[in-house]
Amino acid sequence: MTIESGGWVTMGEVAEKAGVSKITVSRVLRTPDKVREETRERVRAAIAELGYVPDEAAGGLSSRRSRIVGAVISTLAGSTFASTVDGLGARLRQNDHQLLLAGTDYSSAKEAEAVGAMLGRRPDGLVLTSTAHTANARQTLAASRIPVVELWELPVDPIGYAVGFSNRDAGAAMARHLLATGRRRMAFIGTSGEGDRRGRLRYEGFAEILADSGLAEARATAASSGTQTARGARGLAAVLERWPDTDAVFCSSDALALGALSEAGRRGLRVPDDLAIAGFGDFEFAGEFGLGLTTVRIPGLRIGETAAQLILDVNAGIEPASRTVDLGFEVIDRSTT
Incomplete structure (x- = not known):
């Protein structure tokens, strides 16, 4: 974001610069077709000149949607979860959501800390690559009332939903x-x-x-x-x-x-x-x-894409056919055996 005069550039500053009301600026950002072209251009010019970035958090609070999905990943090193994160992020971006990542180094205690930090951002959903949680973390997740998807495993009793394989x-x-x-x-x-x-x-x-x-x-x-x-x-x-x-x-x-x-x-x-x-x-x-x-x-990319779609569907009021999605695996025979 751009900082000016000791703070964030506000929508009010954009409105003053463009000579319009704050509601007009909001409409240009969210429903531009409802604003006359001349006014749209004036507002957009003010936005460009001031370097204004819309406050997505504030917008999310008004609609009860942050458009952020948190992913707590067992390890961010190497290739283990790379394709899953790619699939998750790509599907979310296609639907105007952003992915927030945290790593745990396979530690349940670190996962619990990350979950608490993520929930403080009011995400629209949480994705976890571990099914081994502390009792407090599991209780917190169950009480969060947001879609929670566990990946790469199919637990008997998932917190919310699970996508993976055996x-x-x-x-x-x-x-x-x-x-x-x-x-x-x-x-x-x-x-x-x-x-x-x-x-x-x-x-x-x-x-x-x-x-x-x-x-x-x-x-x-x-x-x-x-x-x-x-x-x-x-x-x-x-x-x-x-x-x-x-x-x-x-x-x-x-x-x-x-x-x-x-x-x-x-x-x-x-x-x-x-x-x-x-x-x-x-x-x-x-x-x-x-x-x-x-x-x-293992279908890492599909696991991520499917998890993202589950969260999007649940938040849109579409109930999944099952709490678990088994995407299977395949043994690939090459020259080392």
Whole structure:
């Protein structure tokens, strides 16, 4: 915004400059077709000269709509939620809404703080990429009376709505894929931390299928510090130190898999001949023009778009057919397995 004479340029200043009333300025901004062309041009010239920016918050209060949607994201680093945020923001912008972001580093306590700050802005809706909330945060969200959408998971009892897929089923699907390639001594590489619920679900689905097969059992390790790539490298080193006969690893993210691939290269292991490596997410670098990584593709962009549309629909009085939207996933077989 532009600051002039120690404060914000006001609608009254624009009106005085243009020689019209404040209501006329408001009409030019909101319903210009109702104002004569000559008057519109005079008001617009005054706006340009003074650098006036409409107070969207004040307008939102009068209509009980802020046209802001808050998104509390588990991590803003790397590619994990990038496509989801892109889809969310694009759909909101198409409908004259703005996206306000906050990161939590997978911490429920930080999420609770972010939720409180977001609600102070009176958003039209909130999007959360975690379903692990503190009791106070969950109570506050439930009492907010705005649409709340949880993403990337399908909780049994969502606070409001949920858009995503089954992480447990995705882990199970990768286990079936690796079994079909003849692998029998498999490990799971994840990250430790109280907020990595989705990683645990992927491991549970993975381990369950291996156990049920009677052919293999899952080995697991997790790294707690460093970048995702560094954790993946240290995770593979730990796996091979404890279980040197491991013939496949499933990583909880593509970034972890990148680290595992790097560590395998340093050890002179041939992928996939000596060791198969799979990831999760199908980030851009995992594709055929990048690593050629076998992975689980999730519809990140569609998740964001669908969440945004849910919020827009609910605020327009359109009740969704279901509180949960399952967009599924797909195992992508590439050269690393």
